Amino acid sequence: MPFEPNPQEFSLPAELSRAVESALQDWEANDKVKRLWAREASLWTNGDEDKWLGWLTIVAEQKKSIRRFPNFAAEVKDAGFSHVLLLGMGGSSLCPEVLAKSFGRIERFPELHVLDSTDPGQVKSVENKVDLANTLFFVSSKSGTTLEPNIFKQYFFARATEVIGDRAGSHFIAITDPGSKLRREAESDGFRKIFLGVPSIGGRYSALSDFGIAPAAAMGIDVEKFLDRANEMVAACGPDVGPMNNPGVMLGAILGVAHNSGRNKITIVASPGIYDLGAWLEQLIAESTGKIGKGLIPVDREPLGAPSIYGADRVFIYLKLDGDADNFGEQLDAIQRAGHPVVRISLRDAYDLGLEFFRWEIATAVAGSIIGINPFNQPDVEASKVATRKLTDEYEHKGSLPAETPMFEAEGIKLFADRRNENELKQAARVQSLPGYLKAHLDRLSKGDYFALLAYIEMNEAHEQALQSIRESIRDAKRVATCLGFGPRFLHSTGQAYKGGPNSGIFLQITCDDANDLAVPDQKYTFGVVKAAQARGDFDVLNELGRRALRVHLGVDVGEGLRRLGAAIKQAFA
Secondary structure, three states: OOOOOOOEEEEOOHHHHHHHHHHHHHHHHOOHHHHHHOOOHHHOOOOOHHHHOHHHHHHHHHHHOOOHHHHHHHHHHHHOOOEEEEEOOHHHOHHHHHHHHHHOOOOOOOEEEEEOOOOHHHHHHHHHHOOHHHEEEEEEOOOOOOHHHHHHHHHHHHHHHHHHHHHHHHHEEEEEOOOOHHHHHHHHOOOOEEEEOOOOOOHHHOOOOHHHHHHHHHOOOOHHHHHHHHHHHHHHOOOOOOHHHOHHHHHHHHHHHHHHOOOOEEEEEEOHHHOOHHHHHHHHHHHHHOEOOEOOEEEEOOOOOOHHHOOOOEEEEEEEEOOOOOOOHHHHHHHHHOOOOEEEEEEOOHHHHHHHHHHHHHHHHHHHHHHOOOOOOOOOHHHHHHHHHHHHHHHHHHOOOOOOOOOEEEOOEEEEOOHHHHHHHHHHOOOOOHHHHHHHHHOOOOOOOEEEEEEOOOOOHHHHHHHHHHHHHHHHHHOOEEEEEEOOHHHHOOHHHHHHOOOOEEEEEEEOOOOOOOEOOOOOOEHHHHHHHHHHHHHHHHHHOOOEEEEEEOOOOHHHHHHHHHHHHHHHHO
């Protein structure tokens, strides 16, 4: 038996266990592990999958040029920066966020912050956490054309120039692919350094490339140790390790077979010390598998409940950090006894995140093969980008977004829906009131469906607590899986599955008026306008795809709006 880093244990219902064993036997008989490493597109849809497998060998490539990372770390430390601020979205921001929240501030190194929201309140909140004169900014974008990193760069480059003058470029670093627009711009603006990505690695598979490793070095993580740990999993999942002993392939087989058996809600339970790993897993799983009407729906940070509230559409994954209290073990034991699949993975410390990044990349690729999709494209992400661009262009030309009329308004809260959803809700609502329409919307949930809160508001502790309370009440009342995403970041993550995956979601989008907006330098539109355009573009695409969606607009006082929304939902259930 080969060495298995971060041991994983699993308990599966008998029928699922037999199906997983059959899938692993198929992988054994048809030499599929070797074919994966040989980058055979026929393992998936025989499309362009072979062009997106550079992540398989990235750890070995990074180790060949390892000295550049400690040298860079020493440069950052010697320069005396107090903060590092990464400006990115999706695959370029989620790995650094996980590292920042899991490792915390490392002594004698700057503290890493991540901005991946166009909410003006959140942009300003992040700005207030850093000392602009002593901050190193990463502008992180594979293509260099992604809207959010571009306007973040415009804003913070202008702010840094106000504080430090013509030397502002020396406080900026780009991470981008060769030949991108961002690379040319970084050279023109005199950026301190440019790190280059690998074109054959998609954003969500880029954690162990420079997109994850350069920020890790800047915040003081021992990158050589991190990559050595990751390499343990590379070896354990290698081409010569059979599927029965290959931890990544085994996990992928469980996920893929579970999907095909109707268990397509992957409930992620993580130790407090690594709780943010779920945000990275959400993107990898949802954006990779949610397409052509299929897909795994990741359920992150949903509070655990009694076994009786869960349907037969769940798989539970428990990621436990050694030294953390076993907060969830007893509940998961009960869930397991009730017949639900439970996978347990142990991590020694935060450095083992490198192993998990690679394990889950292998597992997602394997699951994609078993489900029968291309796990490396994201066809429906572009639809929201196009819709947003159309709206921001209109604002640039006309100075306003298109007018819209709510279907209902009361107590400072407005409801919006497309004609199809509005007709359905008006026919179903017994009372034309906020609780009445919310009840009609939530009553559309049925067995095997899931509920998703899509919140285009500032991501802070108070808002998250209010939304978590709402999702928990809906889960308990309707006994369905629930998701919570903050916009626009989820557009580059779970948004793919919501649009391209199974039409089993009920969506409640939440928008607001911004108390204080922020200008985007050299543009007519503001951050608030961009966020509004993203929300409306997202909502339009959901409606075009026939999704069951309702939008709640809260006004300026978001806290009070969330309180009223929560009370109305409780009244709807009462």
